[in-house]
Amino acid sequence: MSAIASIDWDGKQISKPGMYHGIKLEEYHGADICVGPSISSSGLRRIIHKSPAHFYATWSGNPEYEEPDTEPAHFKFGRAVHHIYLEPNYSKNWITEPDTYEDEKTGEVKPWSNNANACKRWHEKQRERGKSVLKPAESRAILGMAREFRRNPLLDPRNKRVGGLMHGFSERSIFWQDKKTGVWLKSRPDVITNHSADFLDYKTTTSVLWDDLQSDIYEYAYYQQGALVCEAMETVFGVKEPHFSLIFQEKKAPYVTRIVMLKEHQIDDGKRLNRRALDIFAGCLRSNIWPGPGGYRDDAEYIEVNEWQQKRIDWLVEHGV
Numbered sequence: 001m002s003a004i005a006s007i008d009w010d011g012k013q014i015s016k017p018g019m020y021h022g023i024k025l026e027e028y029h030g031a032d033i034c035v036g037p038s039i040s041s042s043g044l045r046r047i048i049h050k051s052p053a054h055f056y057a058t059w060s061g062n063p064e065y066e067e068p069d070t071e072p073a074h075f076k077f078g079r080a081v082h083h084i085y086l087e088p089n090y091s092k093n094w095i096t097e098p099d100t101y102e103d104e105k106t107g108e109v110k111p112w113s114n115n116a117n118a119c120k121r122w123h124e125k126q127r128e129r130g131k132s133v134l135k136p137a138e139s140r141a142i143l144g145m146a147r148e149f150r151r152n153p154l155l156d157p158r159n160k161r162v163g164g165l166m167h168g169f170s171e172r173s174i175f176w177q178d179k180k181t182g183v184w185l186k187s188r189p190d191v192i193t194n195h196s197a198d199f200l201d202y203k204t205t206t207s208v209l210w211d212d213l214q215s216d217i218y219e220y221a222y223y224q225q226g227a228l229v230c231e232a233m234e235t236v237f238g239v240k241e242p243h244f245s246l247i248f249q250e251k252k253a254p255y256v257t258r259i260v261m262l263k264e265h266q267i268d269d270g271k272r273l274n275r276r277a278l279d280i281f282a283g284c285l286r287s288n289i290w291p292g293p294g295g296y297r298d299d300a301e302y303i304e305v306n307e308w309q310q311k312r313i314d315w316l317v318e319h320g321v
Contacts, residue, residue: 004192004237006172014038014184017176017236019169019192025079028173028188031061037285038175038184041225044277049221052280056290077138077251081204084146086170086190095131096139098122141251145204148255155247155257168193174232181282187232189244199229202247208258213248217262222246224277226262227270 009022015035027033029040046055056062084090100109101118113119126133134142150156169192177184191200205216217223226244233239245261262270284290294301305313 004169004239006169009173014175019172019174019236021169021172023173025188028186029060031059033186034175034184036177036182036184037061037281038186039278039281040186040188041228041274043281044228044274045221045224047280048224048273048277051293052284052290053292055281056284076132076134077142078204080132080134080138080142081145081249082171082190082202084142085149085202093131094134095126096134096136099136141255144253145249145251145255149249149257152257152259154259174236176232176236178278181278183278183282183285185228185232185278187228189229190247192233198243198245199226199233200245200247201225201229202249204251205248206251208248208250208256213258213260216248217246221270221273223262223266223270224273225270227267227274230267231271231274 004019006021007016007018009020013035014020014033023033029042031038043055043059046058057065059065060067080094083093098112101112101116101122102108103110103116104118110116114123123133170190171188172192174187174189175184189199190202193199201222203216203220203222205212207213226246229244230242233242243261244267245259247257247259249255249257289296304310
């Protein structure tokens with residue numbers, strides 16, 4: 001692991017494989033970050049589990065793509081939680097919306113209302129200062145999550161004896177070029193430990209019960225994300241047998257954490273799916289055709305309900321009132 005070095009990004013398009021520091025998340029996801037077409041884990045997962053059309057609609061390389069006016073609330077919350085663990089200047093970038101404001105005409109203290117002119121000006125001032133705004137309930141939840149996070153000895157950065165998982169590179173961007181297609185691949189694990197071949201990503205969730213975590217891993221295809229991280233470390237740095245772990249934390253009290261490591265066969269599944277998605281992406285780039293889940297057909301498709309649904313229909317025929 002000592003051979004891994006971070007390159008300070010010079011602001012130019014990436015043309016050399018490596019791990020770069022100083023690239024903002026929006027720049028990392030940009031279609032023009034590399035000298036050629038590039039794709040990340042989220043793009044590969046969207047292609048294979050939804051369709052090329054769904055990927056293309058949200059890709060900045062699409063000339064008709066329009067940046068959303070507002071950030072979805074769950075995206076903002078996720079960013080804030082990541083910042084409090086991984087960035088040193090949390091208070092510099094985030095501020096909590098007040099509970100009350102003073103009416104400009106009457107001087108009366110009223111509950112905060114984003115329809116009031118004073119509140120609108122406050123928000124505009126925060127935007128000018130480069131701060132993102134959290135609701136009071138969101139801020140309380142994030143601080144509660146931070147307290148519980150550090151109760152886990154594997155995650156507490158102050159615990160030098162066993163808190164090693166959080167010691168290392170955070171939020172670095174890794175780039176390399178696929179030999180088969182020429183497409184640039186990119187990966188951005190939350191933590192690259194500086195003492196072992198362990199790579200981690202932090203996820204918020206509603207439940208860390210075992211069955212719920214299995215559902216999350218399947219639904220969001222985290223095994224593909226882990227596979228791409230492992231490929232990055234194998235290809236760029238020659239790391240042998242890298243391991244990918246997920247730190248899950250509940251978004252509501254008691255905010256408990258649970259750390260799980262993906263097994264080798266699951267990473268292999270992710271690599272095979274990534275390969276398939278990457279080949280599809282390269283083909284769409286060549287043809288400039290981005291089909292939906294059904295492709296482009298000249299006739300209708302037959303469809304039927306699944307086995308469980310058919311059993312329910314048969315039961316209703318026999319026993320329904």
